[in-house]
Amino acid sequence: MQFGVFSVSDITRDPTTGKVPTEKERIDAIVAIAKKVEEIGMDVFALGEHHNRPFFSSSPTTTLAFIAAQTERIILSTATTLITTNDPVKIAEDFAMLQHLSNGRVDLVLGRGNTGPVYPWFGKNIQDSVNLTVENYSLLRKLWDEDVVNWEGRYRTPLQNFTSTPRPLDDVAPFVWHGSIRTPQVAEIAAYYGDGFFANNIFWPKEHYQQLIGLYRERYEHYGHGRADQAVVGLGGQFYMAKNSQDAVREFRPYFDNAPVYGHGPSLEDFTSQTPLTVGSPQEVIEKTLTFQEYFGDYQRQLFLVDHAGLPLKTVLNQLDMFGEHVLPTLRKEMEARAPKDLTPAPTHAGLVAARNAKLAAQGAERSEGDDRGH
Template sequence: MELGIFSVGDCAPDVLTGHRPTEQERLKALTRIAVHAEEAGFDVFAIGEHHNPPFVVSAESTLLAYIAACTSAITLSTSTTLITTNDPVKIAEDFATLQLLADGRVDIMLGRGNTAEVYPWFGQDIRNGIDLALENYGLLRRLWDEENVNWSGSFRAPLTNFTAVPRPLAAPPFVWHGSIRSPQIAEQAARHGDGFFVNNLFMPVSHFAESVKLYRDQWAAHGRGTPETAIVGAGASLYVRPNSQQAYREYSPYYYSHPVLSSSGRLEEASQHTGAIVGSPAQAIERVLSFREHFGTYQRQLFGLDMAGLPETTVHEMIELAGSEILPVLRTELGVSPAGRMAGRMTVRQAVGSPIHGSSA
């Protein structure tokens, strides 16, 4: 399993001090967090795309390119890139460029996002969300897999003898499909032999387990292998302190002041039934290991550490604590090798023993 950190890049005020970083400060902080994640032994750093306040990461490939220049081993990913409102040509070229600059340590997570307003901003209709996701990804695959593409569809201009440049490496960036409730996306991921990622936040873990089961079943139905070999990833939020009393005391004001986080109910209950992990290193380890009861053996676990205006100093303290007391135990329990940090994309592929992109069955 790969262990990583993800961020949504929100630029929220600290509920205790009222301090809100500038957009420049927040972007630089995200870079420092990614660098520290690599130093602490995490395998992956992922950032999500948003186009509305309070988020600051609208150009995720640009930020990841900057982080690539500041790091040397950690796999860089998105969490999420909007497959519905981005032009597949631009995605293909941006991430091939990033892959070349980062010497291959890049993958991408595709999703529809959680902001309805983004569709009209980019000239699309949210009612076409699923169809956009399916059609745009079909084109993206062809742009990476074929040098001369002739294509026509429903949502963009046709292409005639088009070559996306630059060309990706021999294996394009590994693709994860992120979803919280759409069976079509789970089926698409399985059909193409791609990874399937559940954010595992805000709802009971059992809800996401249903999507994972559907994906695993579809993986087998499309001849990719047994359900157990499917490539699954999961998210979680993490607030870890030396003891649980400190963790709950410190995190509570941030949790209850945040409308999305607090939608999961009382913090004590959310930490038992959702992917919200709060407590000591030992409690965090126990909670992560419990996810296997719902998801089976899975290949990637990402933790959100910096949401809701938490001070950057606190985030770095948690990274340090996780690196020293959580990651070593999880690697022992789950058989994770830190060598995977040199090529997270290849680690996933080797774990399932199959090409990143199979045939378009």
């Protein structure tokens, strides 16, 4: 099981002080948070992509490359890379470059995003979003898997004898997760290619995501990648902790009530009862996180949103210190004890290289046997 943090990169007023951080302050804070993620022993840091205020992360690969230079171990990912409005050629090039710079510590979550106006900004039509997702990802796979690409589609100019550079590190493409909160077609794409499916289940009740994840698992098995319970699943989550739950609720309530995404809507109590958000003691975070496996089956990656809604950097770093000391060791122990021995491992570059080499060795052995029978 991989544990990590993801950020949507919002720039939000702190309701307790009235302070709004500058873009520079939030960008510097993201780097500090990523370094803290590594320091406390977590495995993944992921950053979203947005092209509109109040968000700053328009170029996550640039930020992740800067973080890669200051870390040694964590996997650097995206919380969303927009497969609909980004050119697949640029995605292929940017993430292969990031692979090399980070020594393979990179993967990505592809998604359609949640901002409708982004489509015309990049010359696309939101009505084409699902078709763009299918076509662009098919091209992206070819660009990574084939040295010379000849391709023609509906939404971009054709490619003739094109080679994406640099080539993926060790000739193994970054692992791809497909993220969705509402679209069955995205679960189908993930299953078809045998990729991961990331359900950022932080806003809606669990029953909604159980349907999406269930569909992905069923289709993953249908396409011959393994049993449904071996499919590669990632989940989102949120927490705010204090030594006792009363203090946690008191401290977090003004941030929740004024958050741009869910503020002025359901009460904090209703939201925590219906979604993965935990506001309470470290033990309550442990207990609620362990229920995710009961709802969604065995899974490989758990990411938490911790830096949103105007929370100041000092508070976020303190939250992560508390998580690293009081929550992470127990979650690791419990999740490892619960996981079946044949669960598909959480994706790493080394694991992908080893799987590729094992597949090539098996194919070579089959050819040798065939040659021997021929003689």
